[in-house]
Amino acid sequence: MGQTRSVANPGDFAYTVKQQADIVRIIGEYVKLRKAGAQNYSGLCPFHGEKTPSFSVHAARQFFHCFGCGVSGDVFTFVQKIENITFPEAVRAVAQKLGIAAPKAQFNSPQEAREARTRGLLLDLHEAACLWFQEQLKRPEGAAAREYLRGRGLDDEAIARFRIGFAPESGFLLRDKLKPLADEDALRESGLFSWKEREDRAAVAGATSAAPAQPPPAALYSKFRNRIVFPICNESGKVIAFTGRTLATDDKSGPKYLNSPETPIYSKSRVLFNLHLAKEAIRRLDYIILVEGQMDCISVFNAGYHNVIASSGTAFTEAQARLLARFSKKIVVNFDPDTAGAAAAERSLALLVSEDFEIRILTLEQGYDPDLFVRRKGPEAYKAVLQGAQKYFTYLIERAQAQFPRTAEGKVKAVNYLLPHIQRVSSRIVRDELAADVSQRLQIDSAVLRQELRHVAGARTSTKIVQPPEAALTEAERILLQALSSGSELAFTFDDDNGEQQVYNPSEQAYYTLSSEQLHKGLRAEALIDAILKALAEGADLMTLPLSDSDRALLMSVLMQDHEPLTAELLHGAIGALRRRQLEHRRRDLRGQIAEAERNQDYPAVARLQQEQQEVDRALRHAKTV
Numbered sequence: 001m002g003q004t005r006s007v008a009n010p011g012d013f014a015y016t017v018k019q020q021a022d023i024v025r026i027i028g029e030y031v032k033l034r035k036a037g038a039q040n041y042s043g044l045c046p047f048h049g050e051k052t053p054s055f056s057v058h059a060a061r062q063f064f065h066c067f068g069c070g071v072s073g074d075v076f077t078f079v080q081k082i083e084n085i086t087f088p089e090a091v092r093a094v095a096q097k098l099g100i101a102a103p104k105a106q107f108n109s110p111q112e113a114r115e116a117r118t119r120g121l122l123l124d125l126h127e128a129a130c131l132w133f134q135e136q137l138k139r140p141e142g143a144a145a146r147e148y149l150r151g152r153g154l155d156d157e158a159i160a161r162f163r164i165g166f167a168p169e170s171g172f173l174l175r176d177k178l179k180p181l182a183d184e185d186a187l188r189e190s191g192l193f194s195w196k197e198r199e200d201r202a203a204v205a206g207a208t209s210a211a212p213a214q215p216p217p218a219a220l221y222s223k224f225r226n227r228i229v230f231p232i233c234n235e236s237g238k239v240i241a242f243t244g245r246t247l248a249t250d251d252k253s254g255p256k257y258l259n260s261p262e263t264p265i266y267s268k269s270r271v272l273f274n275l276h277l278a279k280e281a282i283r284r285l286d287y288i289i290l291v292e293g294q295m296d297c298i299s300v301f302n303a304g305y306h307n308v309i310a311s312s313g314t315a316f317t318e319a320q321a322r323l324l325a326r327f328s329k330k331i332v333v334n335f336d337p338d339t340a341g342a343a344a345a346e347r348s349l350a351l352l353v354s355e356d357f358e359i360r361i362l363t364l365e366q367g368y369d370p371d372l373f374v375r376r377k378g379p380e381a382y383k384a385v386l387q388g389a390q391k392y393f394t395y396l397i398e399r400a401q402a403q404f405p406r407t408a409e410g411k412v413k414a415v416n417y418l419l420p421h422i423q424r425v426s427s428r429i430v431r432d433e434l435a436a437d438v439s440q441r442l443q444i445d446s447a448v449l450r451q452e453l454r455h456v457a458g459a460r461t462s463t464k465i466v467q468p469p470e471a472a473l474t475e476a477e478r479i480l481l482q483a484l485s486s487g488s489e490l491a492f493t494f495d496d497d498n499g500e501q502q503v504y505n506p507s508e509q510a511y512y513t514l515s516s517e518q519l520h521k522g523l524r525a526e527a528l529i530d531a532i533l534k535a536l537a538e539g540a541d542l543m544t545l546p547l548s549d550s551d552r553a554l555l556m557s558v559l560m561q562d563h564e565p566l567t568a569e570l571l572h573g574a575i576g577a578l579r580r581r582q583l584e585h586r587r588r589d590l591r592g593q594i595a596e597a598e599r600n601q602d603y604p605a606v607a608r609l610q611q612e613q614q615e616v617d618r619a620l621r622h623a624k625t626v
């Protein structure tokens with residue numbers, strides 16, 4: 001990692017926050033974690049695509065590590081990465097989650113400070129704009145908008161919950177409202193405004209003036225005019241963009257739906273509509289309802305299905321699929337892949353299949369979208385169709401059957417239609433099962449076709465399961481690493497032979513033995529142990545040691561797994577094993593040296609070496625009896 005690391009040091013604010021933060025709870029807000037051991041939790045890594053969990057969080061050590069992509073760190077590193085913010089922002093975000101008042105942030109560079117300031121400012125502008133749109137909806141000018149929303153079955157409560165607002169016809173009111181909060185550059189960057197460049201001011205930059213000409217202040221006007229405005233929120237519920245639905249009936253007023261452009265706080269491909277309101281229910285119910293439009297989403301939510309999100313009519317991105325996977329991998333897709341956004345729906349489904357989601361398809365009667373269905377038929381009827389949702393592959397097979405005749409030729413076509421879908425599945429076992437299912441349901445009795453189907457379905461290379469690298473360590477190394485990194489966790493007091501109370505600390509014993517005898521030389525963990533010894537000597541935090549990726553993985557594999565409790569006997573055994581190993585190495589070296597000395601007829605050296613060999617032999621005999 002070439003990045004500069006920011007750490008929490010005793011005495012500073014970050015340190016105080018870190019001590020109070022429960023990393024399992026905070027990461028648990030983003031990743032579905034399962035208890036994997038006494039202190040250890042695991043889940044699917046949010047930072048790389050994976051099917052088997054290799055992401056671990058250690059409760060006592062307040063640390064996470066992914067054995068798949070190697071990312072690791074403390075609660076701040078996590079929040080920093082997942083929210084894509086700087087260290088100081090992450091500290092403040094965690095403090096906020098804990099309800100601790102944060103002092104002013106400190107940044108690593110002016111650039112970083114500027115970016116953070118911009119993001120903060122843009123969030124403030126969006127919050128102010130959202131409040132203002134909400135106000136406008138209540139004004140006389142908002143009458144038509146209110147009427148439209150009533151017509152869609154939305155009551156005041158729903159309007160307030162989704163913070164739906166109204167953008168009036170005038171393009172300047174919002175600008176005047178937001179002007180006191182930010183300078184013109186920030187207003188432009190917010191994506192809330194459009195402007196027309198004045199051509200006479202352009203193109204004169206080079207000639208005389210050193211300072212750039214100020215853009216004319218009157219040029220900005222609101223992008224959203226005469227529209228119902230739906231805020232789009234990030235995962236934590238902060239408004240980051242808007243969708244505006246036009247109330248005009250003519251063509252001149254632009255598209256029916258208008259979205260905010262990409263800004264420093266809004267990236268369309270990483271956001272899912274309503275996730276902030278749905279995530280608790282998704283986690284609790286362990287499935288997601290996916291609809292296409294925002295109105296669909298709002299209606300289904302109001303009908304009591306709080307685990308609903310909207311794709312907003314575009315194809316899913318990998319980032320979105322991964323975002324969702326953090327909450328559940330079961331999804332009911334409630335849009336007809338045959339209709340309007342067919343291509344986008346098809347791509348979304350393909351992606352979800354390859355990301356190993358368990359998919360069901362909910363098909364509504366002809367002419368109904370989820371919004372209309374819920375309003376006309378009611379929540380109970382929706383519950384019934386939800387329960388009847390078909391497995392995706394059953395749905396596909398039925399589609400194939402409807403499309404192609406049951407002739408030999410038709411069956412070949414059906415198989416060809418289904419194969420690409422089957423091949424997207426990453427598990428070979430599942431692909432085999434699907435192929436068998438297809439053969440049976442399509443009543444394929446041609447052995448050749450059945451063979452071909454199974455062959456092609458099976459051919460895709462399966463994904464490798466990530467194995468923790470711990471296997472490379474000997475038992476003794478593992479025990480010493482565990483002892484070294486235990487701090488005073490494992491220390492205990494006992495009475496010595498003179499009846500005096502003594503403290504035995506495995507960490508200290510491992511430290512002194514390894515430092516003085518260098519028993520770890522030549523071991524797989526040599527570099528790692530050296531780094532830890534150095535850190536202990538300097539009193540540095542083991543969790544933030546600069547290590548190579550493989551050494552970090554090694555350390556984490558020891559720390560993240562539950563082993564039998566470390567006793568003094570185990571530690572002595574491990575030290576003994578390493579001593580014997582060292583002695584055996586020394587003995588082998590001595591044999592070589594003696595042979596060489598004999599060849600050189602250097603008899604004094606031979607005598608000296610032989611004496612040493614006897615000492616080593618004695619030590620070895622002794623070591624073996626201990």
Ligand SMILES: [Zn+2]
Pocket residue numbers: 045046047048055066067068069070071
């Ligand atoms: Zn990972």
